Amino acid sequence: xxxxxxxxxxxxxxxxxxxxxxxxxxxxxxxxxxxxxxxxxxxxxxxxxxxxxxxxxxxxxxxxxxxxxxxxxxxxxxxxxxxxxxxxxxxxxxxxxxxxxxxxxxxxxxxxxxxxxxxxxxxxxxxxxxxxxxxxxxxxxxxxxxxxxxxxxxxxxxxxxxxxxxxxxxxxxxxxxxxxxxxxxxxxxxxxxxxxxxxxxxxxxxxxxxxxxxxxxxxxxxxxxxxxxxxxxxxxxxxxxxxxxxxxxxxxxxxxxxxxxxxxxxxxxxxxxxxxxxxxxxxxxxxxxxxxxxxxxxxxxxxxxxxxxxxxxxxxxxxxxxxxxxxxxxxxxxxxxxxxxxxxxxxxxxxxxxxx
Amino acid sequence: xxxxxxxxxxxxxxxxxxxxxxxxxxxxxxxxxxxxxxxxxxxxxxxxxxxxxxxxxxxxxxxxxxxxxxxxxxxxxxxxxxxxxxxxxxxxxxxxxxxxxxxxxxxxxxxxxxxxxxxxxxxxxxxxxxxxxxxxxxxxxxxxxxxxxxxxxxxxxxxxxxxxxxxxxxxxxxxxxxxxxxxxxxxxxxxxxxxxxxxxxxxxxxxxxxxxxxxxxxxxxxxxxxxxxxxxxxxxxxxxxxxxxxxxxxxxxxxxxxxxxxxxxxxxxxxxxxxxxxxxxxxxxxxxxxxxxxxxxxxxxxxxxxxxxxxxxxxxxxxxxxxxxxxxxxxxxxxxxxxxxxxxxxxxxxxxxxxxxxxxxxxxxxxxxxxxxxxxxxxxxxxxxxxxxxxxxxx
Numbered sequence: 001x002x003x004x005x006x007x008x009x010x011x012x013x014x015x016x017x018x019x020x021x022x023x024x025x026x027x028x029x030x031x032x033x034x035x036x037x038x039x040x041x042x043x044x045x046x047x048x049x050x051x052x053x054x055x056x057x058x059x060x061x062x063x064x065x066x067x068x069x070x071x072x073x074x075x076x077x078x079x080x081x082x083x084x085x086x087x088x089x090x091x092x093x094x095x096x097x098x099x100x101x102x103x104x105x106x107x108x109x110x111x112x113x114x115x116x117x118x119x120x121x122x123x124x125x126x127x128x129x130x131x132x133x134x135x136x137x138x139x140x141x142x143x144x145x146x147x148x149x150x151x152x153x154x155x156x157x158x159x160x161x162x163x164x165x166x167x168x169x170x171x172x173x174x175x176x177x178x179x180x181x182x183x184x185x186x187x188x189x190x191x192x193x194x195x196x197x198x199x200x201x202x203x204x205x206x207x208x209x210x211x212x213x214x215x216x217x218x219x220x221x222x223x224x225x226x227x228x229x230x231x232x233x234x235x236x237x238x239x240x241x242x243x244x245x246x247x248x249x250x251x252x253x254x255x256x257x258x259x260x261x262x263x264x265x266x267x268x269x270x271x272x273x274x275x276x277x278x279x280x281x282x283x284x285x286x287x288x289x290x291x292x293x294x295x296x297x298x299x300x301x302x303x304x305x306x307x308x309x310x311x312x313x314x315x316x317x318x319x320x321x322x323x324x325x326x327x328x329x330x331x332x333x334x335x336x337x338x339x340x341x342x343x344x345x346x347x348x349x350x351x352x353x354x355x356x
Numbered sequence: 357x358x359x360x361x362x363x364x365x366x367x368x369x370x371x372x373x374x375x376x377x378x379x380x381x382x383x384x385x386x387x388x389x390x391x392x393x394x395x396x397x398x399x400x401x402x403x404x405x406x407x408x409x410x411x412x413x414x415x416x417x418x419x420x421x422x423x424x425x426x427x428x429x430x431x432x433x434x435x436x437x438x439x440x441x442x443x444x445x446x447x448x449x450x451x452x453x454x455x456x457x458x459x460x461x462x463x464x465x466x467x468x469x470x471x472x473x474x475x476x477x478x479x480x481x482x483x484x485x486x487x488x489x490x491x492x493x494x495x496x497x498x499x500x501x502x503x504x505x506x507x508x509x510x511x512x513x514x515x516x517x518x519x520x521x522x523x524x525x526x527x528x529x530x531x532x533x534x535x536x537x538x539x540x541x542x543x544x545x546x547x548x549x550x551x552x553x554x555x556x557x558x559x560x561x562x563x564x565x566x567x568x569x570x571x572x573x574x575x576x577x578x579x580x581x582x583x584x585x586x587x588x589x590x591x592x593x594x595x596x597x598x599x600x601x602x603x604x605x606x607x608x609x610x611x612x613x614x615x616x617x618x619x620x621x622x623x624x625x626x627x628x629x630x631x632x633x634x635x636x637x638x639x640x641x642x643x644x645x646x647x648x649x650x651x652x653x654x655x656x657x658x659x660x661x662x663x664x665x666x667x668x669x670x671x672x673x674x675x676x677x678x679x680x681x682x683x684x685x686x687x688x689x690x691x692x693x694x695x696x697x698x699x700x701x702x703x704x705x706x707x708x709x710x711x712x713x714x715x716x717x718x719x720x721x722x723x724x725x726x727x728x729x730x731x732x733x734x735x736x737x738x739x740x741x742x743x744x745x746x747x748x749x750x751x
Contacts, residue, residue: 002358003660069357254751264741268674275653282359295646350642
């Protein structure tokens with residue numbers, strides 16, 4: 001039993017925290033996250049140069065990491081600074097390419113930006129409800145359907161699409177230039193795209209892809225949960241710091257027990273959140289990965305909402321302003337619930353495991 | 357990052373598991389499983405079995421007759437004991453006074469009292485809380501006044517767990533009424549057979565009897581029964597409370613409770629189907645299970661930290677808060693799962709038709725009510741929040 005990071009991962013965490021701390025102060029983040037292209041291309045290049053993407057892929061896929069713990073280290077750092085760079089799409093694409101045994105050098109070097117299109121508006125989380133259809137045509141395929149909230153889709157070169165194929169699901173590569181891609185900014189910063197596919201030509205990356213898609217989703221869930229832990233810790237620390245600065249009735253508001261106890265409860269939930277992410281990260285790639293990913297996403301959904309809403313409430317008016325960092329952290333914490341399955345969806349997944 | 361036990365720890369776990377399978381009598385584990393109150397005889401029998409193996413004083417170092425376990429080994433032992441439905445080791449002598457004497461006691465006190473704790477000669481109880489000093493323990497009023505080579509004690513203690521079985525009580529007494537609250541307190545050992553002591557039972561919410569009021573009227577004990585220095589008892593009190601909080605998350609007990617909930621819900625019928633298939637109920641179970649799964653890791657993380665740093669940190673307060681909340685939620689689910697079958701007062705329905713589940717469920721509602729205590733004792737959850745506010749939030 002050892003809950004310390006390995007030396008390599010600690011170095012990775014230190015490097016990323018230093019880089020993002022310097023390069024992504026919250027004022028900068030607010031500036032780039034809400035205007036097209038909804039991230040900072042120059043910083044993205046630097047992040048790639050630091051090797052952040054290599055940490056997400058295993059060695060046999062050309063990377064230097066790829067375990068749940070590598071993923072959680074990277075995303076916790078991203079979460080601390082609310083970095084709106086499209087790393088999630090890169091991670092999930094990397095998992096799918098690795099499952100297919102496909103070359104992913106272009107992804108890891110940053111030469112090609114990938115996004116992953118699984119979600120549909122009538123199938124936000126469930127693979128078995130996907131309606132997008134692949135049809136064989138000549139040597140290749142065409143895809144028809146619509147993919148929604150494709151994170152990072154606004155700047156992607158290639159989008160990996162999950163579509164019905166041969167009685168199951170396949171993963172197909174589509175050049176963004178060939179599809180009808182409408183990029184937009186999101187409520188909590190960063191960008192996504194709606195992708196209309198009308199007989200768009202596509203390359204089959206992987207057939208019978210349910211297992212690979214589930215693995216990609218599980219990796220994405222570990223990433224989002226770790227991101228949330230980073231964001232929750234900063235939000236909590238900011239709130240406690242504000243307790244010491246802000247005076248009302250002649251005393252710092254942190255002297256009021258009604259606030260102290262709520263701050264302790266937030267801390268308890270953050271520790272629980274960190275624990276369940278560790279568990280989900282440890283199980284990633286194993287037989288019970290989906291169960292623990294669902295447990296993590298459910299607990300994180302509840303904890304993140306508590307931290308976001310309580311932080312706003314206990315700050316008072318200041319956290320309602322665009323200018324103050326907590327408003328942006330709170331938005332991210334709330335909105336990530338709807339990414340890759342929300343609190344209720346993942347509770348129902350755990351219930352299914354229990355019933356089986 | 358590695359969540360698994362070492363090969364050594366796994367071997368230890370197997371050893372404990374095998375020992376329990378061999379040496380824990382089924383008639384005892386059946387009583388534990390049923391949730392009925394344990395008799396003094398059962399507790400003493402179980403203590404003696406463990407003591408024979410050298411596993412009774414789980415947190416004592418070897419030099420005092422303990423097994424010298426690491427925090428992880430102690431955790432594994434407790435986990436296995438829960439898994440086997442062994443009685444909980446009564447902590448007052450073994451986990452509270454023992455460590456106090458080892459750190460603050462004189463050589464004579466150690467030589468005299470520690471072996472008697474181990475072999476069960478002395479049953480100890482804890483004289484801390486008073487009617488006017490609960491969460492605000494330092495405001496305690498029980499007086500000890502020196503008279504020649506004796507202390508004369510007057511006052512009242514309360515919530516004294518299993519005091520009805522006790523041979524001795526360790527007491528916090530005020531020895532300097534003029535000093536600030538924390539500074540005039542001493543830690544004194546009192547023989548329960550001393551004239552002037554009266555024990556009165558307190559009947560609890562569920563009808564059970566496990567706590568007492570203890571009255572002291574001109575109780576005379578030798579000067580040598582003081583532990584540590586006069587007026588320095590608060591330091592000991594705080595030291596002891598830290599030990600009280602180890603293992604306080606009660607993960608093993610919550611795992612028992614979760615199994616019980618599921619077992620009951622599988623057999624309970626609602627709307628022509630098993631309750632476990634009811635989505636509302638299943639959702640509540642699943643959520644508690646998720647919180648417990650996280651708690652297991654939180655517990656191990658704190659253990660790992662305690663092992664690395666040599667002592668549990670203030671995070672144990674977080675464990676106490678969340679661990680008790682999860683346990684209480686599970687007890688609530690079990691009671692709900694039984695529905696009307698939880699209604700009969702224990703002992704009132706003796707024919708088998710209302711008994712079902714993994715054990716008889718006669719004591720189910722009683723356990724639910726009794727377990728409300730866990731968020732109150734050992735420093736209420738509100739006091740734990742105050743501790744975290746000071747130590748971790750630094751407010």
